[in-house]
Amino acid sequence: xxxxxxxxxxxxSQYRGTHSEEILVDVKDLRxxxxxxxxxxxxxxxxxxxxxxxxxxxxxRGETLGLVGESGCxxxxxxxxxxxxxxxxxxxxxxxxxxxxxLSQKQLIEARQKIQIIFQDPYSSLNPRxxxxxxxxxxxxxxxxxxxxxxxxxRVRELLTVCGLEVGFAxxxxxxxxxxxxxxxxxxxxxxxxxxxxxxxxxxxxxDVSIQAQVINLLEDLREEYGLTYLFIAHDLSxxxxxxxxxxxxxxxxxxxLAECDVLFDNPMHPYTQALLxxxxxxxxxxxxxxxxxxxxxxxxxxINPPSGCxxxxxxxxxxxxxxxxxxxxxxxxxxxxxxCTEV
Amino acid sequence: xxxxxxxxxxKTQFxxxxxxxxxxxxxxxxxxQGETVAVVGESGCxxxxxxxxILRLIPWPPGRIIDxxxxxDNKDLLSLDEESMREIRGRxxxxxxxxxxxxxxxxLSIGLQLTxxxxxxxxxxxxxxxxxxxxxxxxxxISEPNRRLKQYPHxxxxxxxxxxxxxxxxxxxxxxxxxxxxxxxxxxxxxxQILELMKDLTRKLNVAMIIITHNLGVVARYxxxxxxxxxxxxxxSGSANDIYHDPxxxxxxxxxKSIPRMDQARQAKLDPVEGQPPDLTKLDDGCAxxxxxxxxxxxxxxxxxxxxxxxxxxxxxxxxxxxxxxxLAEAS
Numbered sequence: 001x002x003x004x005x006x007x008x009x010x011x012x013s014q015y016r017g018t019h020s021e022e023i024l025v026d027v028k029d030l031r032x033x034x035x036x037x038x039x040x041x042x043x044x045x046x047x048x049x050x051x052x053x054x055x056x057x058x059x060x061r062g063e064t065l066g067l068v069g070e071s072g073c074x075x076x077x078x079x080x081x082x083x084x085x086x087x088x089x090x091x092x093x094x095x096x097x098x099x100x101x102x103l104s105q106k107q108l109i110e111a112r113q114k115i116q117i118i119f120q121d122p123y124s125s126l127n128p129r130x131x132x133x134x135x136x137x138x139x140x141x142x143x144x145x146x147x148x149x150x151x152x153x154x155r156v157r158e159l160l161t162v163c164g165l166e167v168g169f170a171x172x173x174x175x176x177x178x179x180x181x182x183x184x185x186x187x188x189x190x191x192x193x194x195x196x197x198x199x200x201x202x203x204x205x206x207x208d209v210s211i212q213a214q215v216i217n218l219l220e221d222l223r224e225e226y227g228l229t230y231l232f233i234a235h236d237l238s239x240x241x242x243x244x245x246x247x248x249x250x251x252x253x254x255x256x257x258l259a260e261c262d263v264l265f266d267n268p269m270h271p272y273t274q275a276l277l278x279x280x281x282x283x284x285x286x287x288x289x290x291x292x293x294x295x296x297x298x299x300x301x302x303x304i305n306p307p308s309g310c311x312x313x314x315x316x317x318x319x320x321x322x323x324x325x326x327x328x329x330x331x332x333x334x335x336x337x338x339x340x341c342t343e344v
Numbered sequence: 345x346x347x348x349x350x351x352x353x354x355k356t357q358f359x360x361x362x363x364x365x366x367x368x369x370x371x372x373x374x375x376x377q378g379e380t381v382a383v384v385g386e387s388g389c390x391x392x393x394x395x396x397x398i399l400r401l402i403p404w405p406p407g408r409i410i411d412x413x414x415x416x417d418n419k420d421l422l423s424l425d426e427e428s429m430r431e432i433r434g435r436x437x438x439x440x441x442x443x444x445x446x447x448x449x450x451x452l453s454i455g456l457q458l459t460x461x462x463x464x465x466x467x468x469x470x471x472x473x474x475x476x477x478x479x480x481x482x483x484x485x486i487s488e489p490n491r492r493l494k495q496y497p498h499x500x501x502x503x504x505x506x507x508x509x510x511x512x513x514x515x516x517x518x519x520x521x522x523x524x525x526x527x528x529x530x531x532x533x534x535x536x537q538i539l540e541l542m543k544d545l546t547r548k549l550n551v552a553m554i555i556i557t558h559n560l561g562v563v564a565r566y567x568x569x570x571x572x573x574x575x576x577x578x579x580x581s582g583s584a585n586d587i588y589h590d591p592x593x594x595x596x597x598x599x600x601k602s603i604p605r606m607d608q609a610r611q612a613k614l615d616p617v618e619g620q621p622p623d624l625t626k627l628d629d630g631c632a633x634x635x636x637x638x639x640x641x642x643x644x645x646x647x648x649x650x651x652x653x654x655x656x657x658x659x660x661x662x663x664x665x666x667x668x669x670x671x672l673a674e675a676s
Contacts, residue, residue: 070531178620208386208558213602213616220613235532238561242604242614262609279536281561282607283600285584288565295540296533299501 019062019245024197024229025082026058030091032077036304049303051077052088053253056330059197064223064230066244066261068237068276072300073250075233079199082231083115084108095197113143116190120202122182126174133170136160136189143193159188164218180211187218197229204239216243237280241265246336249273252303252311255330259337269339272312310341318343348519348552349375349398354412356390356397359405363625367393367407369576372651375520378550380543382567382584384557384599388621390576391556395522398554399437400429417519435465438513438551440506440542442525447509448497454481454508455493458515465516480511484541503534507541514545521546524556539566560603564588569657572596575622575632578651582658592660594637597668631662639664 032052037043052074059065067075081088084100093100095115103111119125126135136156139145146152157167163184174182183203190198200219204212216239222228234240240247241261248258249270257270268274275296282288298315301307307314313323322342330340356368368390375381383391396402397409400421414421417436421429433439441447449457458480459473468476474493481489484507497505506526513521523542527535543566546553557563563570563584570587572580572595580593591597598617604610619636631637634644643663651659654666662668 070533180620208621209560209599209602210386210617211620213614214618216604217614217616237532238604238606241606242610265606266609275533277606279533280606281536281539281559281565282605283560283564283588283603284605284607285564285588287607288561293536293540295536297537299503299534300531 019060019229022061023058024061024063024095025231026092026094027078027082028056028092028094030055030078030081030093031089032074032081032086033089047304050253050306051303052081053306055091055250055253055255057248057255057258059229059231061196061229062223062227063246064232064244066240066247067231067233067250068235068240068247069250070235070276070300072252072303074253074303075250076201078250079117079201079231079233083112083117083199085117109143113145113193114196115199116193116195116197117199117201118183118186118190118203120205122179122186122206123174125186126182128174130173131170132160132172132174132177132185135174135185136170136192139189139192145193155192156188159191162191162222163188164214178211180207180215183207183215184218187215187222191222191226194226195228197231199231199233201233202235203232205234205236212239219243237265237277249276252300252306254311254340255338256312256340257338258330263337269333269337269344270312270341271316271318271343275315346377347374348377348379348417349554350413350415351394351398352413352415354394354397354409354414356393356402356407356409358407360625365624366576366627367624368397369627370412371573371576371578373571373578373581375552375554377519378546378552380546380553380555380566380568382555382557382563382570383573384560384563384570385573386558386621388624389573391573392524394573395524395554395556398522399433399439401433431465434461434512434518435516436519438516438518438521440509440513440521440523440526442528445497445502445505448505450497452496453493454495454497454500458493458508458512461512461515476515477511480515481508483514483545484508484511485537486511502530503538506530506534506538510538510542510545514549514551517549518551520552520554522554522556525558526555527562528557528559535562542566560588560599572599575627576624577632577648577661579633579661580659581651582655586655586658590655590658592654592658592665592668593662594639594664594668595633598636639667 030052031054034049034051035045036047036049038046055078069075077086080086082093088101100111133156136159137152140152146155156170160167160169165181165184204215207215223230232244244261247261247264249256251272257273268277278294296315309325310323310328313319328340328342330338333339333344352372354368354371358365358367371394385391398414402409455477458477462468462473462476477493478489481492486492486507527538530538567584570584571578574595580596587596591600601615617636622632629648630646631644631648634640641664649661649663651661654660
């Protein structure tokens with residue numbers, strides 16, 4: 001099931017930047033099951049965690065696709081599967097016409113140069129024993145992009161400047177930097193490979209709001225300047241609305257809704273998306289005062305033993321008898337707007 | 345309304361090898377009975393240290409309250425002996441911390457942790473405490489309370505653990521609850537459940553609450569009054585409406601301009617404050633925000649501006665407070 005290409009018309013495209021119609025990344029029916037084992041000496045598989053269970057979406061060149069959902073919904077695993085940090089159980093990931101799931105280790109190394117990832121925690125994703133210059137320069141050395149150390153150093157300095165850091169940071173260590181500065185180093189390291197596609201996995205979530213805004217602006221500037229494509233994985237819906245062209249919502253390993261950014265936020269159709277948006281407090285006391293606070297009941301079930309039928313049915317206000325047995329199709333209810341719910 | 349808590353000129357410092365960290369540097373505010381007061385600010389601004397100072401939980405060494413008064417319910421908390429302070433903690437002042445995994449003891453059952461507080465503070469029998477514990481768990485929306493009492497923290501989800509923390513905080517009918525980032529570790533639908541529960545219970549039981557958070561949305565939804573902190577000082581204080589619709593300090597204004605709005609279509613780019621928060625060991629006499637401030641004048645270098653009234657119940661510590669351009673980039 002591949003979503004058809006819909007021309008995206010946006011009034012505010014001048015702000016978010018433009019993107020082409022070319023599909024750069026096409027994920028088809030992706031599945032990632034992690035085995036749960038028991039026994040210390042003779043271990044056997046007793047269950048499976050269905051972290052990602054049949055997810056399909058595509059990303060156009062120059063576009064930012066937001067991937068949102070709560071903990072355990074599979075958004076991070078999806079990102080890790082695309083860059084093959086996990087080996088997916090099933091499904092296809094087509095990048096530049098090449099299925100990444102079928103590549104050998106050697107081919108993968110080459111393909112990965114064009115795909116980079118920025119992690120959430122700027123404290124644990126940088127090696128504390130390496131200087132900033134070595135951290136940014138290492139990928140260029142490993143991939144043999146710039147073998148000459150002097151030229152590589154110059155490139156490191158250039159990347160530091162691009163990411164808003166002083167060139168003097170090249171000789172310093174991660175512990176000498178603040179969280180925001182470290183995240184800029186993570187971005188510079190991703191840019192070192194001259195990538196086309198960057199997976200931002202909660203890239204601004206650990207930062208204070210004033211620093212977060214600086215990094216969001218940097219990511220937007222870089223997208224414009226280098227024509228980058230982002231998969232923006234986040235749980236902060238306000239940030240997602242600001243930066244993304246389209247947004248996909250996941251729940252318990254399934255994609256429940258996907259639409260143009262403003263369509264999703266102004267006219268959410270899936271009951272889970274509605275509940276999620278309802279739960280986010282808006283920084284305006286007047287808006288909050290007038291808002292009806294419909295609070296969704298219950299907690300997210302375990303992905304080891306997910307509910308039958310539609311995984312959302314135990315918490316769903318619209319659930320009918322059929323939801324318990326029938327897995328809803330992820331269908332296009334209006335052009336470019338996909339929803340997995342039979343009651344919409 | 346009567347004043348329940350009054351903090352005056354509080355200074356808490358940490359004496360470290362890197363120098364003296366002025367974590368809280370002359371903070372004053374009050375909390376009325378039954379009122380919800382928010383303390384907002386970014387990491388390291390001193391919001392949590394202020395709360396720990398109220399409870400006198402600053403570890404020595406390296407930290408110490410060096411000046412100020414804290415009056416709670418007509419008692420001067422800073423002059424009480426340790427024994428009387430222990431009677432106040434958990435009985436008159438309840439606490440809810442950010443991380444429900446680390447603030448509950450992993451090797452004690454939920455029941456024991458709940459009844460321990462009750463038996464210690466209320467001098468009731470174990471049976472009575474057990475009955476009260478069941479009531480409390482029901483009150484915070486935990487199903488099958490009798491079974492839950494026998495369980496351990498690792499059996500519960502993050503949201504459930506935070507409900508247990510709320511039950512413990514409310515168990516002795518406190519007059520004040522201090523909630524330090526109570527929902528930061530939780531998912532957004534669970535955050536909404538927990539905050540709604542806290543609001544309902546504090547209103548119903550007429551408990552005052554200090555909610556410490558960096559989330560401006562949470563503040564807008566739940567707080568009656570707001571104190572904004574920066575580098576150990578309160579730089580603006582007022583009603584939630586004052587702070588959001590008529591900010592009178594450049595830092596508050598900058599914070600509001602840094603956050604995108606989920607309820608509005610995207611407009612211009614974000615307009616963040618440049619630079620980093622200051623090093624708290626190197627503060628001088630001037631305004632700590634001036635290196636990042638667009639409105640800074642010469643006077644800001646030498647003179648720290650005091651909180652001055654700018655409207656009814658609205659205070660700001662800025663020399664240029666009347667000259668701010670408060671048209672927010674994303675105002676509705």
